[in-house]
Amino acid sequence: MRKYALLSLVLLTSSPALAWIPKLDDSTAKNVIDAAYGRRDTLPTYLTDDLTVQDGKFKSGDVVKVFDGGDTCLSDWLSAPTAFDKSGSRPASLTLSGQADQLSFQAADARNSFKNLTAADALKDSASRLPDGQIRLDLVVAGLGDLKQRAAYLVRLKGPDGKLLAPVKSSYVNDWKADASGKQGGTLVYYFEPQKNGINANDKVDILVRTEAASNCAYAVNFDLGQFY
Secondary structure (H helix, E strand, O other), rough: OOOOOOOOOOOOOOOOOOOOOOOOHHHHHHHHHHHOOOOOOOOEEEEEEOOOOOOEEEOOOOOOEEOOOOHHHHHHHHHHOOHHHHOOOOOEEEEEEHHHHHHHHHHHHHOOOOOOHHHHHHHHOOOOOOOOOEEEEEEEEEOOHHHHHHHEEEEEEEOOOEEEEOOOOOOOOOOOEEEOOOOEEEEEEEEEOOHHHHOOOOOOEEEEEEOOOOOOOOEEEEEHHHHHH
């Protein structure tokens, strides 16, 4: 599994205007494929907020706000990020991506298999990798008591108008494993249809998260859809 990192990329002047692409077009597909084959600079096809805590701060900066439960929810998280027996599990990172990112994996696989991939071929099955209009959230979790509690996580997408959008589907990545103390860590996956809630491809949105803990605490993590394809 690819290790996600914050993007800091210099784009070629020929790149299209930066914004999430709900449905791949020929130009974006060609740019993504060219990047995978080393014919151009890498494109930002995903956006990650790293929520691991270092020196009392999130590595991605001030990206988490309290949505419910009061200020102590956040201060307790920052002061004791691995006190899982007391607080329950913690989100470790959140990554948003769309069809362009799915294509980047397909293009890399094609290149590694010594095959050529064209934009026309990629567009034929883009919806089979991720349906048109959907956006994917990968939520990495640390410190979960057991795997059954994965289903206790509640995640919503909050648009500029304040409406909350539930995921249309959820699943898990096959990367779950226990740490030395027996706590589980791995990736939860959620799929949303932002445009059906009036969210535009370059809006700023909040991902709302409640963990499995029996607590009022809920958090909002901000994302700018205009920062990736």
